[in-house]
Amino acid sequence: MKVKAKLKNGVVKVKMMAKHAMSTYNQAEKKTGDRENANFITHLSGTVNDKVVIDISTSQFLSKNPIFQFKFKGDEFKSGDEFSMTWVDRKGKTKTKKVKIK
Amino acid sequence: MNRRKFLGYFGSAVALSVVPSSLSADDYRALKPKAWEAKTVEDAIKELFGSVEMIEKGVKIKLPSVASNGGAVPVKFSTKIPAKTVAIFQDANPESAVAVYNVGKYDLTQYSLKIKMGKSGTITVVVEGLDGKLYVGKQSLEVAAGGCEG
Numbered sequence: 001m002k003v004k005a006k007l008k009n010g011v012v013k014v015k016m017m018a019k020h021a022m023s024t025y026n027q028a029e030k031k032t033g034d035r036e037n038a039n040f041i042t043h044l045s046g047t048v049n050d051k052v053v054i055d056i057s058t059s060q061f062l063s064k065n066p067i068f069q070f071k072f073k074g075d076e077f078k079s080g081d082e083f084s085m086t087w088v089d090r091k092g093k094t095k096t097k098k099v100k101i102k
Numbered sequence: 103m104n105r106r107k108f109l110g111y112f113g114s115a116v117a118l119s120v121v122p123s124s125l126s127a128d129d130y131r132a133l134k135p136k137a138w139e140a141k142t143v144e145d146a147i148k149e150l151f152g153s154v155e156m157i158e159k160g161v162k163i164k165l166p167s168v169a170s171n172g173g174a175v176p177v178k179f180s181t182k183i184p185a186k187t188v189a190i191f192q193d194a195n196p197e198s199a200v201a202v203y204n205v206g207k208y209d210l211t212q213y214s215l216k217i218k219m220g221k222s223g224t225i226t227v228v229v230e231g232l233d234g235k236l237y238v239g240k241q242s243l244e245v246a247a248g249g250c251e252g
Contacts, residue, residue, distance in 0.1 A: 011210065024218070026196060042131050055204040057130035059138055061195050063174035063216035072208040 001097040005083040012074040012101060014046065014054070017067045018087050024060040039090045041066065046085045048077050048101070077101060130187075130202040138199050143191045143226050146198045150189055151228065151236055161227050161239025172219040172245040179227045180212040183237055187230040188213070194223030194245065219245045 003016040020041050023031075028038035038060060046054040053072040079101050086096040130150070131138055140146035148154050164178040172194075179190065188203040188211055200217050203209070211229075222244045229237040 022218075024195075043129050051208065052206050053208040055206060057202045057204070059197065059199050059201065061192065061197075061200045061218045063218055067214075067216050069214035071210040071212045073210060076208075 001085065001087070001095055003083065003085050003097050003099045005099055005101045007074045007077065007079045007101050010073065010075050011071050012048075012053070012077060012083070013069070013071050014083070014085075015067070015069050016085055016097075017065055018044070018095075019065055020087075020089065022060060022062055022064050022066060041087045041089050044068070044085065044087045046083060048081050048083050051076075053083075074101075130204065137202075138197065140198055141196065143193050143198045143224075146191055147189075147226075147228055147236075150199070150202065151187075151230055153236060156228065156236040156238040158238055158240075160237045161229050163225055163227055163239050163241040165225060165241050165243045168244045168246060169219065170246050172221070174216040175219050175243070175245065176214065176216050177225055178214040179225075179239070181227075181229045181237065181239075182211075183229050184232045185211050185229045186232055189228045189230075190215075190217075191226045191228070192217065192219060192223050193226075194219040194221045196220075219243075221245055 001018050005012055005014045018041060022040045023038050025035040025038040029035045040060040041058050044056045045052060054070055081101045082098050083101050084098045088094045134150050137146050137149035140149050144154055160181055160183045162180050169175040185205045188205060190200045191198045192200055205211055224240055224242045227239045
């Protein structure tokens with residue numbers, strides 16, 4: 001997972017890419033014969049200083065290695081604070097990446 | 103508040119905060135499982151929000167008019183309406199829900215992501231305002247090569 005978080009004029013802008021195949025039910029059925037082999041990111045959340053700043057539930061229709069961009073209020077945060085991004089996929093695998101806000 | 107009660111409250115608060123945020127009640131897949139299986143945009147909206155009465159304003163969507171690669175169609179969407187939830191749907195794939203944003207107090211509701219589109223279709227973004235009303239924006243695009251079969 002690649003994450004960039006930048007603070008400017010009180011707004012934190014985040015750009016991130018999660019490395020994930022994001023296979024759909026149809027793709028899984030074609031390749032393995034079983035829809036249940038589909039695996040994709042189902043939930044992402046980001047926190048700064050234990051405060052949730054972004055919270056997304058997702059489906060199989062995000063692109064492969066999905067890219068997200070979003071903005072959140074940065075008045076309470078400063079550059080150097082740690083932004084932590086976590087995703088969970090359908091099989092329960094989870095990954096967290098921590099970066100300092102620039 | 104007596105001491106015992108206070109400690110009780112404190113204990114439960116700590117227990118709650120230990121649970122990762124991804125497992126909190128904000129997970130719309132667990133909360134509204136049927137919305138993710140809905141085959142049409144209307145059904146998905148109904149499952150998610152309990153209503154399809156929507157006001158067509160205040161939601162901005164930016165798309166390429168023609169997407170050369172249906173496997174990764176860039177979609178930008180935003181709203182200035184104070185929102186509780188923002189959800190994005192499309193009608194080009196077997197199911198229609200793409201993502202649901204649970205808007206917290208820090209969120210500025212300006213998003214961009216890349217989605218798969220099996221064929222040409224319409225992107226629908228629904229914003230559930232803090233006023234309890236639903237606002238909707240729609241935009242269509244052409245997809246040159248579908249992204250769901252790859």
